[in-house]
Amino acid sequence: MTSPNPAGSTDQPGSTDQPGRTVLITGTSTGIGLATAVAAARAGWNTVATMRDPGRADALRRAAEEAGVADRIQVKRLDVVDPALVAACLEETVAEHGRLDALVNNAGAGKVGTVEQTSTREFRDTMEVNFFGVVEVTRAALPHLRASGGRILTVTSVGGVIGQPFNEPYCAAKFAVEGFMESLAPVAATVGVGVSVIEPGAVASEFVTSQGLDIPAMVGRAGPYAAALQAYIDHVMGLFSSAQPAAQAAAVIVEALEAEHPAFRIQTSDWARQFTGTKLADNDGYSVVALTSEWVR
Numbered sequence: 295m296t297s298p299n300p301a302g303s304t305d306q307p308g309s310t311d312q313p314g315r316t317v318l319i320t321g322t323s324t325g326i327g328l329a330t331a332v333a334a335a336r337a338g339w340n341t342v343a344t345m346r347d348p349g350r351a352d353a354l355r356r357a358a359e360e361a362g363v364a365d366r367i368q369v370k371r372l373d374v375v376d377p378a379l380v381a382a383c384l385e386e387t388v389a390e391h392g393r394l395d396a397l398v399n400n401a402g403a404g405k406v407g408t409v410e411q412t413s414t415r416e417f418r419d420t421m422e423v424n425f426f427g428v429v430e431v432t433r434a435a436l437p438h439l440r441a442s443g444g445r446i447l448t449v450t451s452v453g454g455v456i457g458q459p460f461n462e463p464y465c466a467a468k469f470a471v472e473g474f475m476e477s478l479a480p481v482a483a484t485v486g487v488g489v490s491v492i493e494p495g496a497v498a499s500e501f502v503t504s505q506g507l508d509i510p511a512m513v514g515r516a517g518p519y520a521a522a523l524q525a526y527i528d529h530v531m532g533l534f535s536s537a538q539p540a541a542q543a544a545a546v547i548v549e550a551l552e553a554e555h556p557a558f559r560i561q562t563s564d565w566a567r568q569f570t571g572t573k574l575a576d577n578d579g580y581s582v583v584a585l586t587s588e589w590v591r
């Protein structure tokens with residue numbers, strides 16, 4: 295695997311002599327992004343695995359070596375909330391690989407809390423990573439994807455379809471991404487670019503631990519919401535006890551990279567399909583609210 299130089303680029307670009315398709319993936323230091331980078335490389339893609347701190351590429355490096363695909367993965371620095379880095383990373387990728395065939399918007403971060411416990415700053419920060427980051431990277435990638443007739447896959451969530459208790463900032467951001475992508479899909483299709491969203495349910499990754507939650511303290515501060523928050527946490531811990539392995543979610547993403555005509559909305563598991571199906575068939579919204587109300591009782 296080519297390694298990053300101090301400027302955050304790679305020490306051995308010049309991949310223009312490597313034939314084949316190139317995919318850029320955001321947020322590949324852990325979880326679904328890491329697994330997708332390895333799976334894409336295994337499927338033969340020249341994989342530009344981006345992360346905000348390339349010093350954290352060791353886990354990806356090990357997984358790539360174990361899979362025998364280290365030579366097809368190039369690490370680049372990309373913080374999706376930094377427009378200058380986004381522009382530079384996309385330009386550099388295309389200069390080095392000659393083309394960009396696919397973008398996987400994967401970077402994201404959870405945020406637990408109801409509106410009375412969450413500052414506007416925290417709402418904005420959640421929107422920055424999960425929504426504006428996707429906007430920024432997608433805009434920078436589109437000219438190159440138009441040139442290649444490529445595609446955009448964006449990892450949203452079942453929480454981008456069904457609002458979940460105590461996830462108001464996160465679900466608002468994921469709903470925004472779904473609306474953005476659903477609006478973009480027909481427009482991008484007119485210039486030959488495919489757009490799909492990937493909707494995982496609970497996946498085993500750093501997603502929960504990276505939020506640094508102190509659950510007893512959160513419940514202690516939750517006042518009138520304490521019992522509902524505790525019920526929600528118990529419910530979600532149950533869901534995460536049978537979380538889908540990240541490699542399985544990654545396999546669904548790579549299938550969407552490879553498919554001739556992937557669907558617009560792709561769930562990564564039967565559970566996610568069934569759960570989002572509740573909403574998609576629920577015109578008056580009654581069924582969904584009844585369902586999620588059960589989580590906080």
Ligand SMILES: NC(=O)c1ccc[n+]([C@@H]2O[C@H](COP(=O)([O-])OP(=O)(O)OC[C@H]3O[C@@H](n4cnc5c(N)ncnc54)[C@H](OP(=O)(O)O)[C@@H]3O)[C@@H](O)[C@H]2O)c1
Binds near residue numbers: 320325401
């Ligand atoms: N795990 C689940 O249950 C689940 C369910 C539904 C949807 N999702 C979605 O799946 C995607 C991947 O999450 P995951 O489950 O793999 O969790 P994860 O292990 O926490 O991975 C999230 C990745 O996003 C990166 N990231 C965060 N902020 C970033 C920024 N500003 N710029 C670039 N990268 C940034 C993180 O990088 P650092 O290492 O630098 O923090 C990390 O590599 C996210 O969009 C998440 O919302 C996850």
